Amino acid sequence: MTREAFRELVKNGPVLLDGATGTNLQKAGMPVGVCPEQWILENSEVLIDLQKRYVEAGTDILFAPTFTASRIKLKEYGLEDHLEEMNRKLVALSKEAAKGTNALVAGDLTMTGEQLYPLGDLMFEDLVDVYKEQAKIIAEAGADLFVVETMMSLQECRAAVLAIREVCDLPVMVSLTYNEDGRTLYGTDPVTAVVVMQSLGADAVGMNCSTGPEAMLEPIAKMAEYAAIPLLAKPNAGMPELIDGQTVFNVESEEFAEVGKKLVEEGAAIIGGCCGTTPEHIRALKEAVKGIPVKAPLQTKRRMLTSERKSVEITLDGRFMVIGERINPTGKKKLQAELKEGSLNLVRTMALEQEENGASILDINMGMNGIDEKEMMLRTIYEVTSTVDCPLCIDSSHVDIIEAARLPYPDVHSSIRFHWKKKSLKNCFRLQRSTGQCLSCFHSRMRDCQKILLRNTALSARSWMRR
Numbered sequence: 306m307t308r309e310a311f312r313e314l315v316k317n318g319p320v321l322l323d324g325a326t327g328t329n330l331q332k333a334g335m336p337v338g339v340c341p342e343q344w345i346l347e348n349s350e351v352l353i354d355l356q357k358r359y360v361e362a363g364t365d366i367l368f369a370p371t372f373t374a375s376r377i378k379l380k381e382y383g384l385e386d387h388l389e390e391m392n393r394k395l396v397a398l399s400k401e402a403a404k405g406t407n408a409l410v411a412g413d414l415t416m417t418g419e420q421l422y423p424l425g426d427l428m429f430e431d432l433v434d435v436y437k438e439q440a441k442i443i444a445e446a447g448a449d450l451f452v453v454e455t456m457m458s459l460q461e462c463r464a465a466v467l468a469i470r471e472v473c474d475l476p477v478m479v480s481l482t483y484n485e486d487g488r489t490l491y492g493t494d495p496v497t498a499v500v501v502m503q504s505l506g507a508d509a510v511g512m513n514c515s516t517g518p519e520a521m522l523e524p525i526a527k528m529a530e531y532a533a534i535p536l537l538a539k540p541n542a543g544m545p546e547l548i549d550g551q552t553v554f555n556v557e558s559e560e561f562a563e564v565g566k567k568l569v570e571e572g573a574a575i576i577g578g579c580c581g582t583t584p585e586h587i588r589a590l591k592e593a594v595k596g597i598p599v600k601a602p603l604q605t606k607r608r609m610l611t612s613e614r615k616s617v618e619i620t621l622d623g624r625f626m627v628i629g630e631r632i633n634p635t636g637k638k639k640l641q642a643e644l645k646e647g648s649l650n651l652v653r654t655m656a657l658e659q660e661e662n663g664a665s666i667l668d669i670n671m672g673m674n675g676i677d678e679k680e681m682m683l684r685t686i687y688e689v690t691s692t693v694d695c696p697l698c699i700d701s702s703h704v705d706i707i708e709a710a711r712l713p714y715p716d717v718h719s720s721i722r723f724h725w726k727k728k729s730l731k732n733c734f735r736l737q738r739s740t741g742q743c744l745s746c747f748h749s750r751m752r753d754c755q756k757i758l759l760r761n762t763a764l765s766a767r768s769w770m771r772r
Contacts, residue, residue: 306409306449311476311508314365315535315574318599322539322577323359323367324587328554330355340382342374342391349398356402358584363591364577368413368452369399375439377417389442396446411452411478412443414465421460422713423687429464429712436468444469450476454539455514455579457482457490459501459613459715466505478509478575480537483516487524492614492694495524496531500609500616501715503534511537514579517544517556518564522571529572533603538565538573542581554581562589566597574599610666610696613715617665617696626666628698629659632685633670645675649688660693667693670700679706686714 314320327341333351335344345352356367374392379385399410414436419427440451453465462479469477479502481489488494495512502510510532512521518540528536543556565576576594578586608619619626632655634641643651659667669689671681682701689697690713699710 306476308474308476308508311450312535315509315599316601318535318574319569319594319597320575321363321365321587321591321594322537322575323356323364324578324582324584325542325580326352326355326368326370326372328552328580329583340379340384341372342370342379342395343382343384345370345398346391346394352398353402355584356399359587360403360406360408362584362588364408364587366409366411366450366452366575366577367399367403368411368454369396369443369448370413371395371439371443372413372415372454375414375417376435377419381418388439392439392442393446396443396448400447409449410447411450412440412446412448414439414451414453414469415455416457416461421458423691429460432461432464433468433471436465437471440465440469441472444473444475448475450478450508452478452480454478454480455482456480459489459491459493459498460713462498462502463505463715466502466507470506476508477506478511478537479507480511480513480539482514483512483524485516485520488614494614494616495528497611497614497616499528499531499536500607500611503532503606507534509535509537509575511539511573511575513537513539514541517541518561518568522564522567525568525573526571529600531603531607531609532572533606535574535599535602536572537575538568539577539579540564540568541579542583542586545580556581558583558585558589561586562593565590566593569594569597569599572600611715612690612694612696615694615696627664628666628668629655629662629664629695630668630670631655631659632667632689633700634673635670641673641675644671644673644681649685652685653688653692656689656693656695660695664695666698667695668698668700672700672702678703679709682706682710683713686710690714 330341330345330351335341352370359367371392374388374395376385376388379388384391396410396412403410417432417435419425421427421429421432451469453462456462456479462481466477466479481493481498483489483495499510512524521538521540525536525538542554542561545552545554561578561582568576576590578590610617610619632652634644640651656667667689669682669685671678671685678701686697697714699707701707
């Protein structure tokens with residue numbers, strides 16, 4: 306499926322996703338504690354029957370049961386060497402369920418269970434490789450698109466999307482799960498997730514699991530104010546309750562469908578069910594949203610900067626904002642001495658003080674003699690992002706340092722100081738295109754600014770004369 310075809314499908318929506326897989330498989334006999342993917346392969350008729358019933362109920366997109374079939378998760382069961390075989394067979398099961406219908410199959414990726422550095426030992430680049438390995442197999446197995454779902458970490462969402470984009474150009478939907486406070490486990494709010502994911506090139510973004518459908522109305526409406534791509538909503542059938550030793554979800558299909566209709570009216574163009582939902586929920590949902598026009602995404606993106614936990618909007622007539630520029634060793638002997646010793650105590654203090662004093666963005670510059678600027682830049686990013694919520698401005702004279710800094714940081718406004726060189730300019734724009742990160746600012750000497758102005762004036766004049 307092409308990304309253009311996906312956009313056309315959603316434009317004519319609402320698009321119906323499937324309902325729960327795990328809770329229904331457990332009802333069908335899957336024990337707690339087993340490898341779900343292995344159990345499915347050993348009991349394939351259960352999965353195929355469930356997904357056929359979803360298609361009959363009106364599902365347009367089935368999620369292949371590759372949810373936790375990454376190398377990291379399969380290793381927990383000693384099955385990592387069967388990764389390719391298992392993923393290919395799991396995709397084939399969903400394609401069998403969709404056979405003879407118009408239903409599409411989405412390859413499904415999720416959290417690995419290992420925390421990224423600095424909270425854990427897993428480096429961002431290594432996580433990209435883990436997702437890339439699984440995504441390549443799924444794409445070759447014939448998946449029509451991808452879904453990255455039930456995500457709690459914005460960084461892991463980024464890793465998954467980058468990995469998929471490295472192996473194919475299939476559409477990618479990204480869905481996060483939020484706590485009652487409206488944030489993910491790692492502190493990301495829905496607006497920040499929308500801004501980062503659409504800037505990175507996701508084709509749809511939204512939320513799943515988390516809550517019952519009613520609690521999704523407000524965050525979906527807020528997302529719609531910033532979304533330039535379609536929104537996805539896949540709520541549980543209410544919150545789980547333990548009754549007589551059994552996990553029960555108490556929202557029946559009619560109530561679920563009624564609130565599902567409101568979710569579409571608030572901006573969700575792609576809708577389905579998560580934990581506790583059944584083919585009956587999807588059938589009722591299909592009937593409830595039939596004929597409702599979907600809200601068109603924004604045609605123009607809003608100017609936003611983000612960290613993992615905060616987004617800042619820049620408007621032409623908005624409030625005055627301050628960029629804190631103290632984290633720069635130029636002229637600061639005490640900071641220079643600490644950096645040479647490998648200490649970031651003063652950096653941490655400066656970050657906290659600037660945020661407390663009202664800075665909206667923090668500039669990070671590690672340009673000085675006597676240290677490895679790239680290594681210190683990376684260490685500083687990890688330290689500052691663990692300390693404050695402000696978006697960062699990565700400030701360097703070297704494009705390779707900017708490029709290294711983009712990986713461990715969820716969104717970057719890059720300020721690059723350089724002399725007027727065609728190669729530097731070309732590399733900077735290449736970096737901006739490849740990462741979807743915010744438009745860079747370029748600082749040059751005055752005579753270089755004059756060259757730019759004269760060149761642009763000449764180009765404009767030639768363009769006018771050709772009319």
